[in-house]
Amino acid sequence: MEEERLYTVSVYTENNIGLLNRISAIFQRRHINIESINSSISEIPHVSRFTIVVKMTETQMKKIIGQITKQIEVIRAFYHTDDEIIYQESCIFKIASDLLFEDRQIQNIIKESHCRIVTVNREFFVVEKSGRKEEIDQLFKDFSAYGIMQFVRSGRIAVTKEKLKVSQMLNAFNQ
Amino acid sequence: MKKDASQTEIEEVTLSDNQSEPKKTVRISGSEAIVRCLIEEGVDILYGYPGGAIMPVYDELYKFREKIHHVMTRHEQGATHAAQGYARISGRVGVAIATSGPGATNLITGIADAQIDSTPVVCITGQVASHLLGSDAFQETDIVGISTPVTKWNHQVTKAADIPKVLAKAFYIAKSGRPGPVLIDITKDAQFEEFDFSYEKCTGVRSYRPVPTSDESALANAAKLINGARKPLIVWGQGVILGEAEAELKAVIEKGGIPSAWTILGASAIPTTHPLNVGMVGMHGNYGPNVLTNECDVLIAIGMRFDDRVTGNLNSYAKQAKVIHFEIDPAEVDKNVKADVAVLGNAKESLAKLLPLLTKNEHTDWHRRFKDFYDLECEKVINADLHPTKEGLTMGEVLKEINRCSNGDAAIVSDVGQHQMIACRYAEFTTTKSNITSGGLGTMGFALPAAIGAKMAAPEREVVAIIGDGGYQMTIQELGTIFQQKIAVKIVVLNNEFLGMVRQWQQLFFEKRYASTEMTNPDFVAIAKGYSIRAKKVTKRDELKEAVAEMMASKEAYFLEVRVEKEDNVFPMIPTGASVSDMRLE
Numbered sequence: 056m057e058e059e060r061l062y063t064v065s066v067y068t069e070n071n072i073g074l075l076n077r078i079s080a081i082f083q084r085r086h087i088n089i090e091s092i093n094s095s096i097s098e099i100p101h102v103s104r105f106t107i108v109v110k111m112t113e114t115q116m117k118k119i120i121g122q123i124t125k126q127i128e129v130i131r132a133f134y135h136t137d138d139e140i141i142y143q144e145s146c147i148f149k150i151a152s153d154l155l156f157e158d159r160q161i162q163n164i165i166k167e168s169h170c171r172i173v174t175v176n177r178e179f180f181v182v183e184k185s186g187r188k189e190e191i192d193q194l195f196k197d198f199s200a201y202g203i204m205q206f207v208r209s210g211r212i213a214v215t216k217e218k219l220k221v222s223q224m225l226n227a228f229n230q
Numbered sequence: 231m232k233k234d235a236s237q238t239e240i241e242e243v244t245l246s247d248n249q250s251e252p253k254k255t256v257r258i259s260g261s262e263a264i265v266r267c268l269i270e271e272g273v274d275i276l277y278g279y280p281g282g283a284i285m286p287v288y289d290e291l292y293k294f295r296e297k298i299h300h301v302m303t304r305h306e307q308g309a310t311h312a313a314q315g316y317a318r319i320s321g322r323v324g325v326a327i328a329t330s331g332p333g334a335t336n337l338i339t340g341i342a343d344a345q346i347d348s349t350p351v352v353c354i355t356g357q358v359a360s361h362l363l364g365s366d367a368f369q370e371t372d373i374v375g376i377s378t379p380v381t382k383w384n385h386q387v388t389k390a391a392d393i394p395k396v397l398a399k400a401f402y403i404a405k406s407g408r409p410g411p412v413l414i415d416i417t418k419d420a421q422f423e424e425f426d427f428s429y430e431k432c433t434g435v436r437s438y439r440p441v442p443t444s445d446e447s448a449l450a451n452a453a454k455l456i457n458g459a460r461k462p463l464i465v466w467g468q469g470v471i472l473g474e475a476e477a478e479l480k481a482v483i484e485k486g487g488i489p490s491a492w493t494i495l496g497a498s499a500i501p502t503t504h505p506l507n508v509g510m511v512g513m514h515g516n517y518g519p520n521v522l523t524n525e526c527d528v529l530i531a532i533g534m535r536f537d538d539r540v541t542g543n544l545n546s547y548a549k550q551a552k553v554i555h556f557e558i559d560p561a562e563v564d565k566n567v568k569a570d571v572a573v574l575g576n577a578k579e580s581l582a583k584l585l586p587l588l589t590k591n592e593h594t595d596w597h598r599r600f601k602d603f604y605d606l607e608c609e610k611v612i613n614a615d616l617h618p619t620k621e622g623l624t625m626g627e628v629l630k631e632i633n634r635c636s637n638g639d640a641a642i643v644s645d646v647g648q649h650q651m652i653a654c655r656y657a658e659f660t661t662t663k664s665n666i667t668s669g670g671l672g673t674m675g676f677a678l679p680a681a682i683g684a685k686m687a688a689p690e691r692e693v694v695a696i697i698g699d700g701g702y703q704m705t706i707q708e709l710g711t712i713f714q715q716k717i718a719v720k721i722v723v724l725n726n727e728f729l730g731m732v733r734q735w736q737q738l739f740f741e742k743r744y745a746s747t748e749m750t751n752p753d754f755v756a757i758a759k760g761y762s763i764r765a766k767k768v769t770k771r772d773e774l775k776e777a778v779a780e781m782m783a784s785k786e787a788y789f790l791e792v793r794v795e796k797e798d799n800v801f802p803m804i805p806t807g808a809s810v811s812d813m814r815l816e
Contacts, residue, residue, distance in 0.1 A: 121561030
């Protein structure tokens with residue numbers, strides 16, 4: 056049996072309504088759970104970039120990249136393993152303010168984890184942390200002991216170590 | 231797009247208009263623009279059903295009725311299947327049109343069928359006014375959301391000014407590369423809105439490469455494998471027909487002396503009587519090409535996608551062979567069967583380039599193997615199907631009579647089930663684009679409306695719909711369309727009073743528990759006559775020949791019901807999960 060791995064899929068697309076649905080349907084149809092998905096602008100004007108994290112075998116991954124690339128408004132799709140990319144996630148915690156002042160341990164956690172205090176008021180304070188999944192998991196565990204009012208984390212975003220020749224390809228199209 | 235590209239497009243449009251003046255615009259409504267776009271794209275016939283959200287377009291269709299013929303089917307599913315039939319026989323884009331909500335959702339089966347069978351179809355749906363989107367307005371449905379997984383492309387238009395570009399793109403995408411269905415949803419306010427109209431055909435979409443290419447080495451490697459093969463086998467699919475590569479394929483087959491088999495959708499690309507045509511692959515295909523798939527040394531797949539009904543169990547499919555895959559859709563390469571050599575591109579170009587690289591060959595001994603298997607299949611199956619000695623009529627003998635009358639020139643439109651397998655096994659074809667059937671989706675109810683589209687697209691052709699008693703009743707209302715439009719299709723219902731294929735499986739795999747497969751059928755002849763369609767029923771062998779001849783000679787629509795043996799099975803058969811080489815003859 057071929058081993059399942061975590062892959063980060065980067066999809067460059069036209070910025071059109073419905074494309075997210077079209078891409079996620081490719082996974083849904085194959086009963087594949089998406090670990091995280093992020094959509095944003097890219098380095099190319101008017102071109103969107105999806106970052107999708109999924110766990111599967113490489114054979115499966117290649118087939119899915121084929122299906123994604125086949126969509127009319129998809130410009131290019133790539134897949135990478137963790138060691139081929141630089142990746143980050145971001146998270147935000149909302150925690151009761153009294154803890155910050157009354158429990159020194161909280162201050163230590165903030166210091167040691169290098170997270171950033173975004174705001175503090177009488178009722179709550181907000182900290183933000185960007186990093187790898189494990190760092191955020193650890194932070195969540197640490198804060199959990201004291202009570203978290205709200206927690207949210209983003210999907211993974213990633214850039215690749217290798218060059219992605221999307222701009223070049225688009226230029227070729229336009230000439 | 232940069233200047234250069236759009237300049238070229240304008241030039242092409244003015245060329246087609248035979249004018250040298252610059253592009254002119256006219257101020258018209260969105261709905262008029264839709265009809266004008268269709269005319270610009272060369273649409274002569276479209277199929278549909280009116281309703282609230284598409285009424286402005288119907289009003290324009292009325293005004294333009296001298297230029298474009300709208301056919302009202304009796305159900306929107308019929309409209310998509312008719313558009314498919316139109317496309318399949320002609321190679322042109324079929325067009326279907328419907329209103330929002332239920333009109334749009336009724337199109338879905340046909341769209342899904344067109345998607346899996348790569349049929350170029352453009353569907354236009356009306357939508358509630360844009361300010362009502364998302365409000366659960368009357369007859370509002372998210373048809374773009376619903377159709378996303380079954381369309382090659384879809385788009386919603388909310389501004390009239392977007393209509394020409396979007397429709398041009400729709401036709402381009404539907405027809406180019408690997409064809410498929412496109413759905414364009416147009417809000418009612420965009421249909422009413424006026425704007426300055428001009429039309430330019432679409433010549434490219436920057437994120438879309440319709441025809442990929444392989445480097446020359448792929449072809450050289452393919453040729454090397456083929457030239458070195460002792461037991462080569464070609465399996466071609468619909469890619470040959472869609473790519474209009476019939477002549478190139480024939481040249482390759484003949485030069486290489488390669489036994490060649492076809493998938494159900496590839497049927498008719500090469501005449502059935504061609505000496506190197508060894509028959510159909512797949513679950514109910516011919517014995518030789520299936521069994522020998524697991525003996526060939528080089529398997530040359532051309533414009534086919536290794537569907538599970540073709541391959542049987544993949545773990546024991548052609549494991550001994552080197553596989554060469556000629557394919558236009560890169561996502562199909564290595565999807566089901568790993569290719570040793572993949573040649574990407576249009577079959578016509580690839581095969582034309584392959585031809586000079588091939589050495590002339592005959593493979594006489596290898597070819598004899600197919601002949602031996604065919605003789606065995608005749609003895610065990612075919613003779614009893616075509617020349618039965620038992621009392622009950624067989625589906626095969628009906629096909630034999632149709633062949634006799636048509637000389638293989640008829641287009642055969644089949645539905646789904648036993649009769650479909652029999653039709654594909656025994657119909658004789660001399661002309662390409664003549665086997666029109668629902669392959670991938672297996673849509674019962676496909677044949678009657680698809681035959682309408684086929685006959686209207688090619689009125690000079692004889693079009694014979696072969697349908698089971700089950701599938702017939704799924705779209706039987708299209709008799710109304712045939713009646714109203716005076717469409718001279720020939721309709722043959724092979725009535726075994728069962729959902730025959732399901733019954734066959736119940737017999738073989740569910741110990742004859744015939745759950746909900748027996749049919750108490752109406753008087754089909756009376757129904758046809760109710761629509762003023764000439765009709766006849768045959769129950770005995772001695773009536774068959776004359777009845778088929780009468781039907782085929784008819785200049786107008788004709789309905790023929792043939793009562794066939796109730797519990798006949800289709801053989802040979804590769805049971806689900808079995809290997810192609812474990813095909814059962816009985």
